[in-house]
Amino acid sequence: MIKNNKQQLLLIMEKAINAAKPVHNFPKLLKKPKGEIYVLGAGKAAGSMAKAFEEQCPFDLEGLVITRYDHFVKTKKIKVVEASHPIPDLNGYNATKQIIKIAKKTSKDDLVIFLISGGASALLCSPLDGISFDEKQKINNELLKSGASIDEMNIVRQSISAVKGGRLLELIKPSNCITYGISDIPGDDPSFIGSGPTIYTNNDTNKFFEILDNYKIKISKEILSIIKNNLLPQGINENFHLIASPMKALKAAANLAKKIGFSPIILSDKLEGIASEEGKRMANLALKIKKEQHYKNISLENPILLLSGGETTVKVNGFGKGGRNSEFALSMVNTLKGNKNILGLSVDTDGIDGSEDNAGAFFSYETFLTSTKLNLDIKKYLNNNDSFSFFEKTSDLIFTGPTLTNVNDFRAVLILPN
Structure with missing residues (x-):
């Protein structure tokens, strides 16, 4: 199930990027x-x-x-x-x-x-x-x-x-x-x-x-x-x-999400703040929606897809590798703690997240399971700004190559019904 959802999220991501070319x-x-x-x-x-x-x-x-x-x-x-x-x-x-x-x-x-x-x-x-x-x-x-x-x-x-x-x-x-x-x-x-x-x-x-x-x-x-x-x-x-623009890309993503059968919600095209803090905030919102079975007047009868753009920042405290999108995703993994019904991705639409060659990262319940099997200390990787190394070990990095456009970050968080 997660594999199919991952492919759907990657297709939605590609739609957003193509709309900005x-x-x-x-x-x-x-x-x-x-x-x-x-x-x-x-x-x-x-x-x-x-x-x-x-x-x-x-x-x-x-x-x-x-x-x-x-x-x-x-x-x-x-x-x-x-x-x-x-x-x-x-x-x-x-x-x-x-x-x-x-x-x-x-x-x-x-x-x-x-x-x-x-x-x-x-x-x-x-x-x-x-x-x-x-x-x-x-x-x-x-x-x-x-x-x-x-x-x-x-x-x-x-x-x-x-x-x-x-x-x-x-x-x-x-x-x-x-x-x-x-x-x-x-x-x-x-x-x-x-x-x-x-x-x-x-x-x-x-x-x-x-x-x-x-x-x-x-x-x-x-x-x-x-x-x-x-x-x-x-x-x-x-x-x-x-x-x-970011909003044009988000609208293209939302249109495809509807065709797939999701209920897309564009939260904002200008989400800013510290990546780790915003990742935690997004994870808590997803957990709240899962618990209450709705977002405002939208029921979780069908999967809800939270879409956002903008640009977070990373305050460098450690010596690790990784950009703001993989750090955002790692913060979500840290907060979700293995929730089976929430997965997503966070990428830079130019195809390069920070100083490495990945666009960003995908995360799911399987990410948490893999990290547990490998004895990876999520908080340690987060505190060391080493999100690239973490997702490299869990095989969740996303690579697109240079996309030759740039409408900032693209995030998609999918909340599945029971």
């Missing part, structure tokens, strides 16, 4: 500008977005996009450069220089198409003058370990960048710029997708300093002075089009 979502460019068309962009989906755009565009164009290593897509006209994520490297730094060069050469008769998706915050890398590349890397690394939310991370990244928070748009002007985005951001705020290179933000410097203080991130006085003297530009945002 750019090939299904790009509108056609119907009018040619007087000048040239330049396509620029960055993100884990940048290569697939570039390919999808040039296939539907009947006009000549050129450009460059930056994507993550192993996310290369062959294109005819747009150059695709691979770089490091989540810590920036020199490939990303040098490719960003090329994007800046193209942006500066455009004229008022040209059209710039900007393609943005999750991951661009690390891939598009150009610190403010006076901040070294090494210093930017160090700040980024501390942010990733701090437990800061994705919104908080992006506020810091915007403040220290020469291209984020609308600063790239300032270089593109007076050319017309149209931005197409795939959202990995809770709430789909375009100024936070990839830290908004072509989108103005209302963030102020005070928020930046509050975040540094809250997470005890130390920055030199020289860098703080540079940031105070380089406030983010302000303006009215126009010409932004969202082509894929």
Whole structure:
């Protein structure tokens, strides 16, 4: 029974990911500008977005996009450069220089198409003058370990960048710029997708300093002075089009779940918080539904499927391996303690959960049984941030490979009737 349910959950997961792929979502460019068309962009989906755009565009164009290593897509006209994520490297730094060069050469008769998706915050890398590349890397690394939310991370990244928070748009002007985005951001705020290179933000410097203080991130006085003297530009945002989002993926998953015979419930497309805490909270909700035999007015006559998106964070205390999705799943295993009627999965829709090559993990009663047979201490693995190793031993890791899109996390928790 669990095996069949697992296959159903994997099919639902695939449906959600496919709904977020750019090939299904790009509108056609119907009018040619007087000048040239330049396509620029960055993100884990940048290569697939570039390919999808040039296939539907009947006009000549050129450009460059930056994507993550192993996310290369062959294109005819747009150059695709691979770089490091989540810590920036020199490939990303040098490719960003090329994007800046193209942006500066455009004229008022040209059209710039900007393609943005999750991951661009690390891939598009150009610190403010006076901040070294090494210093930017160090700040980024501390942010990733701090437990800061994705919104908080992006506020810091915007403040220290020469291209984020609308600063790239300032270089593109007076050319017309149209931005197409795939959202990995809770709430789909375009100024936070990839830290908004072509989108103005209302963030102020005070928020930046509050975040540094809250997470005890130390920055030199020289860098703080540079940031105070380089406030983010302000303006009215126009010409932004969202082509894929977490909610769109969740709705596609819910539609398939109904056809299978489940009762799907979309809890939220913007679930945030510490992964281990949110996993515990989700497990307790599932246990409550199981005990009461309903969720609100929905009876457990048919299996109830809890769907959610968003992005949790991991506060790194240990030295293990694993990302936020496998940690979320491990926290559920720890809380469920072998409940036979609750199973599920948690994955990153880009196919890479944290620093390892898995998308996430599946969990069920059999996961608990296997861990017991192997004498695995669940709490110890959880406290050491070693969820990857745990699920590797129980054979519950999920591998999709790079999906070439990114609408954040996807979680599906199935509650079976008696």
